[in-house]
Amino acid sequence: MTARLSSRALALAIATATAGAATALLVPAFAAADSPSSPAVPLTGGTFDWGVKQSWRSYVTGPAGGAITTADGATANSDGTFHFTNGEGSYDTSTHGVSVAFDGSVQFKSTAHGFDIKLADLKVVTVGTTGTITADVTAAGSTSDDVEFATLDLSNVRPGSGAGGAMTFNGIPAVLTADGSTAFGGFYQAGTALDAGDLSVTPGAAPTTPPTTPPTTTPTTNPPTGEPTGEPTGEPTATPTATAPGGPATVVDGNLDWGVKQSFRSYVTGPIADGKVELTDGATGTASGYRFPKGAGAYDAGTTTLNASFSGGVRFLGHLQQGTYALDLKFGNVKVATKGATGTLTADVSSKDMTSGKVTDYKGIAVATLSGVEPTADGDVVTVSGASAVLTEDGAKAFSGFYKAGDALDPVTVAVSLDDSATLPTGSPSPSAGSSAGSSDGGTTGGSTSGGTTGGSGSTVGGTGNDFSTDGELASTGSGTPSAALLAAAGALLVTGAAATVTVARRRNTV
Secondary structure (H helix, E strand, O other): OOOOOOHHHHHHHHHHOOHHHHHHHHOOHHHHOOOOOOOEEEEEEEEEEEOOOHHHHHHHHOOOOOEEEEEOOOEEOOOOOEEEEEEEEEEEOOOOEEEEEEEOEEEEEEOOOOEEEEEEEEEEEEEOOEEEEEEEEEEOOEEEEEEEEEEEEOOOOOEEEOHHHOEEEEEEEEEEOHHHHHHOOOOOOOOOEEEEEEEEEEEOOOOOOOOOOOOOOOOOOOOOOOOOOOOOOOOOOOOOOOOOOOOOEEEOEEEEEEOOOHHHHHHHHOOOOOOEEEEEOOOEEEOOEEEEOOOEEEEEOOOOEEEEEOOOEEEEEEEEEOOEEEEEEEEEEEEEEEEOOEEEEEEEEEEEOOOOOOEEEEEEEEEEEEEOOOOEEEOOEEEEEEEEEEEOHHHHHHOOOOOOOOOEEEEEEEEEEOOOOOOOOOOOOOOOOOOOOOOOOOOOOOOOOOOOOOOOOOEEEOOOOOOOOOOOEOOOOOOOOEHHHHHHHHHHHHHHOOHHHHHHHOHHHHO
């Protein structure tokens, strides 16, 4: 059934609670201009399933060490999203507007990271193909009522039917509003995509006489009476901090320079793994690793905290076997969050087990802890230079055991701008402890044997170079296995024709 019925057909569909009634929510308001004084149809027994934002939930229960609690009629679904119940409201047959309020609340709290945010009294309001989610938001001890938290887009949502004549709308896209960003402590910027929502409502019997007052068809937006404090802006992947007077400044651009681990790069493009490094989504090669661009987030001068996310991805491929790489490790969506002299680097990581071939995706995990990261500001440019990075437990898992928690990774350098007119440093960072440029730095621009191109979306750096790390070892896991012994073992395996298989089976002894 088409999603654009006439107003007369819509009224009939709602009244009879058929599956076709669900199209009511998708009809533009102008379609019913010929039906003045149409009665409102009550909607009862509504439910709304929504997870707010998946990466936020992972952050709260992961790096933040916090808890998520549902109450007042809301429950948690098996996929981690939330189920809000007892939806009551109305459908206006003259405007095709829907307004439904739900029971239930959800609270996100972390004592370690100092935040406590609660969403309650959710309402879903639609007019034609657009809509909003409003909520009462409590943060830092202050409650803002009826905050227009998210906008909805129903233009590509097709209706369905549920038990008891319910109208269902699954996968409604939601986007954070400016008021939502403010009420949410600025954890995310306005325009950030949130989880899609699933709406279900059941129409009741229409009143026999038109209501004296038309039902509300647009959301009532009450701007927050006070901006909640205690959380920074940007993707929350590490410790949120208190907001200084005036609030944090928005990061409008920036770069993050990081090589992951120099010896690992050399191993990937060396004669054992015989692989390559691919850069995507704007990431480019530098003298000491890779540059991730398009920084976004916030800097709080009062607490010298920086929270920023960056575009670009890097993918390591090695041990080609019958057209498939046994080693396949990818980093993307890299973020840095700092507090004082410490911080965290997080990323989305895709890791392939070299033995089983199973690929595991890790979303927003803490890959490294950072030290020596207190930001410094020079006008509208803020920098973190050469911060030391140490692999976390989660990072070690994502690395499939190549390295253990506590191993040093390449240092991290960040430069962000707080104004469109500010100029970011153009040069790449010079090599420092834990990172080495030169011919052994396979996968970067610094080596004469890099064997590939650099920069650009989908570009490849490194290649099939025959170079080793200048430290005399391959990507060491701490075992100190000499490269000469590895070469001898590799040569013997090549003679027997079993090199690829044994290299994979014994990867932890060779990398």
